[in-house]
Amino acid sequence: MASVSSSAADTLDPAKGAINTDYVRHYMIYSGLTQFDSNLSPQLGLAEAIESGDRKVWRIRLRKNVQFHDGSTLTSEDVVYSLLRHKDPATASKVKSVADQIQTVSAVGHYEVEVRLEQPNADLPAILATSHFLIVRNGARDFRSANGCGPYRCRVFNPGVRTIGVRNENYWKSGRPYLDEIELIGIPDEVSRVNALLSADVHLINAVNARSIRRIERSARHRVLETKSGLYTDLIMRQDRAPTSNPDFTAAMRSLVDRELIRKALFRGRATLANDHPIAPSNPYYLPGLPQRAYDPDHAKFLLKRAGLLNVRLPVYASPAAEGSVDMASILQESAASIGMHLAVNRVPSDGYWSNHWMRHPLTFGNINPRPTADLLFSLFFKSDAVWNESGWKNDQFDQLLFAARGEADEAKRKQMYGDMQVLVHQGGGVGIPVFISLLDAYDRRLQGFGAIPIGGLMGYSFAENVWWAG
Template sequence: MEPENTTNGLSIDGLLKTAVPSRRGLLGGSLALGVGALLTACGGGTTTKVAAPTGPPQRGGQLRVGLAGGGSADTLDAHIPVSTTDIARVVNLYEPLLYRDENYDLTPALATKVEPSADAMVWTAHLRKGVLFHNGSPLTGTDVKSTFARIVDPSSPKSGAASLTKVLDEVRILDENTVEFRLKTPSAIFDDILGQYAMGIVPTGYDPKKPVGTGPFKYESFTPGQRSVFSRNEHYWRSEQPYLDELVILNFNDDDALVNALLSSQVDAIGQLPLALVEVVSADPRISVLNSETGSWMPFTMRVDRQPFDDVRVRQAMRLVVDRPQMIQQVLSGYGRVGNDLYAPFDPGYAKDLPQRKQDIVQAKKLLAEAGYPDGLAVELVTAPIQAGAVEAAQVFAQQAAEAGINVRIRRVDTTTFFGENYLKWDFAQDFYYTRNFLPQVNNSSLPDSPYNETHWDNAPFQKLVNEAKASVDEEKRNALIAEAQQIEYDSGGYIIWGFANQADAYQRYVAGLIPNKTGLALSGFEFRRAWLSGVQS
């Protein structure tokens, strides 16, 4: 049952609404004082900070994790995660050959190493020996081959198919612990593709209704949009981990209920704490806040094949109405970095020398007039609480756009509707992505056959540069090609990328083992194998 939106008789609803600053104002001292009083009340009147766990990790206990979002479309399928809760489940049930660690470095997982041939046409993966699936069967090359056959199955392609189908020719088993990925064309970044969380290795004959993986936790029960229960994987290959006996992931419909559940100790940790509440929630002596700088982005998405966004001048005008520093302050409470309508800020080829786009209302009006809208423009923006700050970002954008004569009608829907049959079809909407380098992100969202091409971007010169970059084993040349491709997106793309949000999470101070993580995935990258509890919590 979902907790009510009150804590000790005091309303969190009002707290959250007040904590989102007005358009011209910032979070003020009077607000902090009022919220501080609320948190003191939540803590029973004490101001003594609860001691954080020390010493070696302790075994046992149940970790209850609260996450906003998800719905009836939630899934346990290893290869089609969409919502935040989907991703949290995937990370804990399954593992890919490689993964991005807390520093965003590509790191061995089920493969001890993956190495290319000199021409990058063949990549050889050396599987970790002794790994067992949840059902006790050993991981072999046969499982790797069948996993990738499932992902690229033309009758039912999965999320990673767009990254693989153009480049992967064959998976060849050399022996039970060694496989070769033979490619159609050279790919200097094939290992990055293998390191995506939607590339988890599953056993031959895998059934997502009875999910089996190699992850630190195994399936016990699942109710879409409500609750997932996983137990400790006694076969797990990482020495001593996981420390917990049980992991419970709970869905919440909104941030109000999510924060309430933490303050009332109904959950032990929450992901994606509203950034406006970082300072006030951390004032509670029982709670710690985990603040991570990431490459995560929450774009506004304009369909370039639909009016009015099929005119590049309109897209440019929409980008120019955004006051990016103000968005960072008002939507993220200062916990983030200004964006420049480009993703992948950690990529070595990121086009950091392009001029920083700033708000220019005069130029925006001029472009709209040239596009045939001298008296302004009316558009509908579809939003939902798909990520912390999404709805607030829509509201602030609408206020900013009004200065240029753009009437933004906000249509707020629930998460299930947003990710329903019209997902990827909205003319003007939002989405969210976690940290990725440029070429993997392009595969995911910026090609005609990408699984999440919300903007319906189809640009031949851009695709040519991307294909050349994928094939280049010369890192300097590849980075130059990436920068050139980003110039095209900067000039005419369909994304408004106004900033990169820090990831803020919160947890009871008896929870230990969580560390900052650059991937943008909440709560230490959802790697709950690291987490442990100081004592048994009721």
């Protein structure tokens, strides 16, 4: 399987997963307390039961006789350690801002755990299904190798080169996984990735460009799977640096984004218009009726003149690592030039983009994978102290609404709160989100059982335990 990215930053630590190759690797090796179905509803995994009367105190009963790859048995102590390590700053967990809502985690016997939250949150079962919260062995700190209780044991891990997983004969799901071995590699260039598929060098790829669909479908041996999703590539305007912190500049750049052109030309219609906030129309908390921001170069010119920034030369960093960002940057550059603004597009390689460029310049692009809940999206990318707060945007009202929505029992009020948060991000969140991109995977027809789980491509990153080979 060839993914869009692989680098020296590849990790076997679920807490540090940052790209889709990491997520696939982690779902291969580890298991979670819950897991997503095709409707993004959390189903039981290592948890045999997960219950709460007030959505603040949760009781989790574990399956018995589940083994880690080293032969040790899963117990409540492993779960306690796995959840609490996200709260420790030394772990450098990518979801620390989410885990901060966990007040305590304690073992109640050998196979039962109590999770107490700072305040009620009905989304805890969905949170626990995400890859970062997969369960590791109690005390695990050295992730140069891996010890999970997932469907595959890690035989080879060479960051930036490849990962090889071999079938776990003692997997807790009877009869699974079906394949003997899976090799993960990274091929950053999309054309090269498609060529590798069509020449049978690989059997499954992700992040297919819509322009490649016809070419792949002309092959009798291959298929393309489209999954509607909340994936987006966004223009990041740092709110803690000049000149992008100027509100007029941020508003002007959003008015220069030609969303319809991006939807049709870049994604061949395999995308849905977005409105500068991260909640897709398929999300139950999506706010209908928010006026769609229009492409308006004249208004952008007025705002830039008022800010004294019309003639400023500003670099924008784009990379194939952020899907569509290079073409988006070119379209934005042309729109800017039409009003006398000078944008210099710096195309940088995929390798190292996320560690060396993303969020490190006033103007960059991000590429945000779908998340199962509105709370997770907002907590990970817009909460003031979130590690992945791309634009450095800080808004006390937003943070207060985020906390309040988690514990709101009245569903109508909760929906209103999420709507208010969408308005705040739309107005000043420091990002421009033009479209929600359909996930496009391509695969060899002999690979059976492959389907859609809209948390991400590659069957929500969990294809490994679900597919089989019909050679």
